[in-house]
Amino acid sequence: xSDHDVISGESGPPAHRVLPLSRRDWLIRAGAGFGALPLxxxxxxxxxxxxxxxxxxxxxxxxxxxxxxxxxAKSVIFLFMEGGPSQIxxxxxxxxxxxxxxxxMPAAFKPVITPMGEFYSPILPSRxxxxxxxxxxxxxxxxxPHITECVDDLAIIRSxxxxxxxxxxxxTQMNTGSTLSGRPSLGSWASYGLGTExxxxxxxxxxxxxxxxxxxxxxxxxxxxxMPAVYQGTRIGxxxxxxxxxxxxxxxxxxxxxxxxxxxxxxxxxxxxTRFDQTELDARIQSFELAFRMQAEAPAAVDLDDExxxxxxxxxxxxxxxxxxxxxxxxxxxLVERGVRFVQLYxxxxxxxxxHQDIEKNHGAICRSTxxxxxxxxxxxxxxxxxxxxxxxxxxxxxxxPMSEKGDGRDHNPYGFTMWMxxxxxxPGVTVGATDDAGLHAIExxxxxxxxxxxxxxxxxxxxxxxxxxxxxxxERPTVNEGRVCRKLLA
Numbered sequence: 001x002s003d004h005d006v007i008s009g010e011s012g013p014p015a016h017r018v019l020p021l022s023r024r025d026w027l028i029r030a031g032a033g034f035g036a037l038p039l040x041x042x043x044x045x046x047x048x049x050x051x052x053x054x055x056x057x058x059x060x061x062x063x064x065x066x067x068x069x070x071x072x073a074k075s076v077i078f079l080f081m082e083g084g085p086s087q088i089x090x091x092x093x094x095x096x097x098x099x100x101x102x103x104x105m106p107a108a109f110k111p112v113i114t115p116m117g118e119f120y121s122p123i124l125p126s127r128x129x130x131x132x133x134x135x136x137x138x139x140x141x142x143x144x145p146h147i148t149e150c151v152d153d154l155a156i157i158r159s160x161x162x163x164x165x166x167x168x169x170x171x172t173q174m175n176t177g178s179t180l181s182g183r184p185s186l187g188s189w190a191s192y193g194l195g196t197e198x199x200x201x202x203x204x205x206x207x208x209x210x211x212x213x214x215x216x217x218x219x220x221x222x223x224x225x226x227m228p229a230v231y232q233g234t235r236i237g238x239x240x241x242x243x244x245x246x247x248x249x250x251x252x253x254x255x256x257x258x259x260x261x262x263x264x265x266x267x268x269x270x271x272x273x274t275r276f277d278q279t280e281l282d283a284r285i286q287s288f289e290l291a292f293r294m295q296a297e298a299p300a301a302v303d304l305d306d307e308x309x310x311x312x313x314x315x316x317x318x319x320x321x322x323x324x325x326x327x328x329x330x331x332x333x334x335l336v337e338r339g340v341r342f343v344q345l346y347x348x349x350x351x352x353x354x355x356h357q358d359i360e361k362n363h364g365a366i367c368r369s370t371x372x373x374x375x376x377x378x379x380x381x382x383x384x385x386x387x388x389x390x391x392x393x394x395x396x397x398x399x400x401x402p403m404s405e406k407g408d409g410r411d412h413n414p415y416g417f418t419m420w421m422x423x424x425x426x427x428p429g430v431t432v433g434a435t436d437d438a439g440l441h442a443i444e445x446x447x448x449x450x451x452x453x454x455x456x457x458x459x460x461x462x463x464x465x466x467x468x469x470x471x472x473x474x475x476e477r478p479t480v481n482e483g484r485v486c487r488k489l490l491a
Contacts, residue, residue: 072425
């Protein structure tokens with residue numbers, strides 16, 4: 001019998017049927033409640049449910065400071081290039097590929113498993129033009145002309161690797177540390193540990209550049225996993241109305257709205273009294289409370305009309321090709337300057353960086369739509385003094401292979417790819433790590449997803465090995481008990 005199986009007198013007339021009871025309700029009501037005592041003992045051990053739900057929005061730090069360390073970043077903006085940008089066409093030039101164009105990968109390179117089985121396909125050369133930019137001399141291709149103006153603020157990581165061969169597993173791992181669903185996202189860990197600096201806005205916000213497409217793996221990527229649901233990300237949309245239905249109709253006065261919410265809160269809390277382990281209900285109650293508080297502050301946070309014409313041009317809002325991502329990047333800046341802890345912005349939602357064929361057309365278009373907005377974000381944060389305590393992360397779930405697929409595309413490559421970070425205590429103008437001469441394997445200063453997460457949390461002031469959430473008696477950590485902070489990235 002499941003927890004929600006019905007215990008009722010179905011044989012009687014409809015008017016005399018007993019209301020359905022779950023097994024938990026039956027234990028609580030039967031025998032003056034003594035049947036529920038073992039249940040409550042188990043629940044008290046499970047995830048410290050009562051304590052967790054009683055915690056304030058400010059996170060777990062107040063009750064357990066042992067994992068805290070001095071922070072260099074107050075907020076994170078994670079620019080997620082979903083689908084897998086090609087490192088060997090953007091930040092990691094490999095002249096050998098042009099020399100070996102049309103040939104098979106030499107035996108000196110360790111074979112890999114690719115989703116489409118293209119390891120023995122001919123090598124696809126890069127058609128990009130490369131130059132070194134800035135005082136750092138960082139290599140960037142002609143696909144990202146605006147990013148080249150910011151290279152001295154970036155720490156380019158050429159040696160990332162992960163375990164996800166396909167999009168769902170790769171995106172899930174880059175968000176949660178595991179290729180399997182069920183673990184809290186990195187933003188949820190930040191929300192759990194640190195909360196928000198603004199009680200009228202969520203601690204963790206998710207924005208997609210394409211509302212009609214679904215991120216690979218769906219909401220699990222910003223879910224709270226086994227944590228209380230209150231720590232999950234709050235998704236808001238792009239476009240002219242980022243938070244639909246936030247404001248009540250003009251005909252409903254504020255006191256009437258407050259009275260309705262007060263009644264709803266009373267009913268929900270009465271229902272929660274005997275179901276305190278059902279964190280989704282607690283999250284729903286808190287979401288109503290947050291939504292009411294957001295009515296005062298969120299409209300101003302997402303209203304871009306007060307931005308200057310120069311700022312709007314900086315982000316590319318005056319160009320149809322860049323307007324959407326420009327609006328979202330500008331929105332991300334407005335959120336972090338108002339105290340939101342973690343903003344995740346999907347650029348290419350629906351795996352639009354995926355380039356199994358015609359990489360020139362695919363990457364050319366999406367680089368065009370993201371280059372200026374992302375560069376505008378870096379420049380705007382810097383001139384406002386926000387880059388000092390805002391950590392910006394750029395990257396996808398994996399990179400692309402040097403071998404060709406379907407003649408003019410590239411397959412998935414989790415064995416060695418590029419990401420970059422900027423601000424928030426990250427050393428500017430450095431390039432860390434390296435891949436082999438074909439851009440296939442990370443071979444120097446290899447950084448796994450767990451290492452990236454450990455470094456991000458370190459900048460936020462959290463020791464990833466000590467930030468713990470107990471789930472079913474087991475101490476769970478954000479980096480799945482692995483990972484190390486990359487000291488070469490730190491200023």
